[in-house]
Amino acid sequence: MTIPLxxxxxxxxxxxxIGLAGVLIRKNILVVFMCLEMMLSAANISLVAFxxxxxxxxxxxxxxxxxxxxxxxxxxxxxxxxLALIVAMFRATRSVDSTSLNTLKD
Amino acid sequence: xxxxxxxxxxxxxxxxxxxxxxxLVGLAAALIMADTFIKTLPxxxxxxxxxxxxxxxxxxxxxxxxxxxxGVLACLGTGLSILLAYDYTKICCASIxxxxxxxxxxxxxxxxxxxxxxxxxxxxxxxxxxVFVSLEVVTLxxxxxAGYFRRNQGSVEAGIKYLVLGAMSTGIIVFGAAWYFGMxxxxxxDASVTIDTxxxxxxxxxxxxxxxxxxxxxxxxxxxFKVGAAPMHxxxxxxxxxxxxxxxxxxxxxxxxAGFALLCALVSPFRPLAVPGIPVADMLITAFAIVAAAxxxxxxxxxxxxxxAKRLLGYSSIGQAGFILVFFVYLGGRFETFSAMYxxxxxxATAAAFFxxxxxxxxxxxxxxxxxxxxxxxxxxxxxxxxxxxASLAGVPLTFGFxxxxxxxxxxxxxxxxxxxxxxxxxxxxxxxxxxxYYYFKIIRAMYWEKPQADDKPLxxxxxxxxxxxxxxxxxxxxxxxxxxxxxx
Numbered sequence: 001m002t003i004p005l006x007x008x009x010x011x012x013x014x015x016x017x018i019g020l021a022g023v024l025i026r027k028n029i030l031v032v033f034m035c036l037e038m039m040l041s042a043a044n045i046s047l048v049a050f051x052x053x054x055x056x057x058x059x060x061x062x063x064x065x066x067x068x069x070x071x072x073x074x075x076x077x078x079x080x081x082x083l084a085l086i087v088a089m090f091r092a093t094r095s096v097d098s099t100s101l102n103t104l105k106d
Numbered sequence: 107x108x109x110x111x112x113x114x115x116x117x118x119x120x121x122x123x124x125x126x127x128x129x130l131v132g133l134a135a136a137l138i139m140a141d142t143f144i145k146t147l148p149x150x151x152x153x154x155x156x157x158x159x160x161x162x163x164x165x166x167x168x169x170x171x172x173x174x175x176x177g178v179l180a181c182l183g184t185g186l187s188i189l190l191a192y193d194y195t196k197i198c199c200a201s202i203x204x205x206x207x208x209x210x211x212x213x214x215x216x217x218x219x220x221x222x223x224x225x226x227x228x229x230x231x232x233x234x235x236x237v238f239v240s241l242e243v244v245t246l247x248x249x250x251x252a253g254y255f256r257r258n259q260g261s262v263e264a265g266i267k268y269l270v271l272g273a274m275s276t277g278i279i280v281f282g283a284a285w286y287f288g289m290x291x292x293x294x295x296d297a298s299v300t301i302d303t304x305x306x307x308x309x310x311x312x313x314x315x316x317x318x319x320x321x322x323x324x325x326x327x328x329x330x331f332k333v334g335a336a337p338m339h340x341x342x343x344x345x346x347x348x349x350x351x352x353x354x355x356x357x358x359x360x361x362x363x364a365g366f367a368l369l370c371a372l373v374s375p376f377r378p379l380a381v382p383g384i385p386v387a388d389m390l391i392t393a394f395a396i397v398a399a400a401x402x403x404x405x406x407x408x409x410x411x412x413x414x415a416k417r418l419l420g421y422s423s424i425g426q427a428g429f430i431l432v433f434f435v436y437l438g439g440r441f442e443t444f445s446a447m448y449x450x451x452x453x454x455a456t457a458a459a460f461f462x463x464x465x466x467x468x469x470x471x472x473x474x475x476x477x478x479x480x481x482x483x484x485x486x487x488x489x490x491x492x493x494x495x496x497a498s499l500a501g502v503p504l505t506f507g508f509x510x511x512x513x514x515x516x517x518x519x520x521x522x523x524x525x526x527x528x529x530x531x532x533x534x535x536x537x538x539x540x541x542x543x544y545y546y547f548k549i550i551r552a553m554y555w556e557k558p559q560a561d562d563k564p565l566x567x568x569x570x571x572x573x574x575x576x577x578x579x580x581x582x583x584x585x586x587x588x589x590x591x592x593x594x595x
Contacts, residue, residue, distance in 0.1 A: 009288075016281055023274050032270055039277030043284045050288035064287050067235050071280055074242045078273055081249050085265045088256040098270075101263045104344040106408075 282324025480558025
């Protein structure tokens with residue numbers, strides 16, 4: 001028995017929505033970061049599922065899997081930059097809360 | 107699901123297309139190596155080498171086989187922003203090394219080259235994998251550059267805000283790319299793929315077209331983030347104000363060029379559909395018109411009450427993006443050419459404006475508009491050059507800014523011949539163009555109407571600033587008067 005494509009897509013859609021909601025709602029920058037990674041993982045799941053579904057005779061279309069590899073690599077780079085910035089922010093404000101980012105505003 | 111994917115095949119690229127990008131990356135790598143191993147060379151020299159390198163690559167892209175207006179603009183913008191860093195060294199050293207030493211400032215001059223290489227790849231991209239990777243090269247570098255002054259709370263805050271919102275838009279783009287692939291079976295950005303998929307793909311099912319439209323909408327959101335179109339503009343004022351001025355210049359000119367190159371790549375496949383009566387075209391044009399109107403209003407009305415010059419230029423960049431988006435409302439027109447031309451006028455004027463802000467910041471210690479006080483008396487010639495660049499941003503006749511803004515209005519009128527319901531956009535554009543006169547002239551008023559304070563010394567204009575201000579002002583005036591001279595002959 002194979003799991004139909006729709007299940008993967010619904011799962012990845014839910015994961016993406018949770019990630020997006022987390023980015024918008026959560027105050028702790030570290031949690032916001034995890035939510036950002038979740039959005040990228042959701043996209044990866046869709047990509048791999050679509051790559052299987054588009055394939056013929058059990059051979060997937062590898063284009064999508066190539067993109068998901070690129071996404072993993074770039075997510076890693078993004079996290080390293082993000083954590084460096086969070087460390088700098090903690091040194092400056094002694095907090096990792098997004099409410100402490102309040103020097104720039106109208 | 108789809109059987110005919112092999113007919114699309116993948117996008118093919120040649121090495122020659124990416125030669126300028128390789129040159130830039132090579133130069134950046136050489137500079138970073140030199141930064142590590144050659145201790146005797148002052149770091150300031152790197153900025154000159156990098157700036158000259160970027161400007162030479164601009165000439166190479168302009169002359170080359172794969173000439174591309176956006177590529178030239180990106181190199182020009184990068185070169186100018188690194189040149190600005192050269193005159194800004196004093197502040198860079200103070201904010202990075204915490205004193206007068208230049209330890210650790212080398213990468214600040216080399217990294218924009220890497221980002222510029224990303225933009226050059228983006229201008230050549232014809233499939234979404236290339237788009238994604240080159241876009242991330244630009245944004246990841248920009249995060250580092252925005253937060254580079256780590257001893258400055260504003261810079262760190264700008265870096266984090268940019269990173270969180272930028273990574274969110276990245277997530278939205280890749281989710282859109284996944285669905286684009288799922289619905290069309292390829293990553294290729296091409297009119298035939300778009301038309302086939304909108305017909306329901308090989309299965310001929312309406313849901314496929316719907317999913318495809320959703321994926322395209324998600325991709326557009328990512329492009330709107332990059333150009334700073336409403337409602338994805340929230341990061342612009344904060345990041346522009348907090349980031350180091352050379353980085354702000356880079357974001358304002360080069361990164362925005364990347365956004366419009368991306369938008370052109372995404373919109374071009376829809377051009378054959380730009381016929382009245384096709385529902386997709388109506389939908390797309392309505393969406394672009396609403397986004398353009400919202401961007402114009404938020405950018406121009408938000409700028410009215412700003413007192414910080416960098417923040418004002420941030421709102422101004424949102425407002426100018428609104429005028430460029432109007433070219434995309436005229437979906438059947440040559441939006442690539444006209445948006446590149448508008449970007450040229452915008453790049454020259456904005457770069458000159460940031461050079462002026464940096465000069466005032468270095469010598470008067472403030473980025474407020476009031477710090478421009480009395481420049482008309484203390485430095486009459488420089489004040490005139492600054493006036494030209496702000497007048498061009500506002501769209502005063504006889505400057506390049508007027509010509510390109512006029513083309514924006516012409517594009518709307520041309521679009522109205524097929525979609526007459528777009529007429530509501532015209533009063534919005536007129537109001538916003540008028541608002542521009544008010545807020546750009548705030549700086550001009552500060553220079554000429556306010557008296558210099560007793561202890562205000564005349565500014566000493568650094569060589570690069572003087573050169574760039576002069577060249578930009580001359581170009582803006584020549585490009586603004588030349589069409590009139592041609593018309594009179």
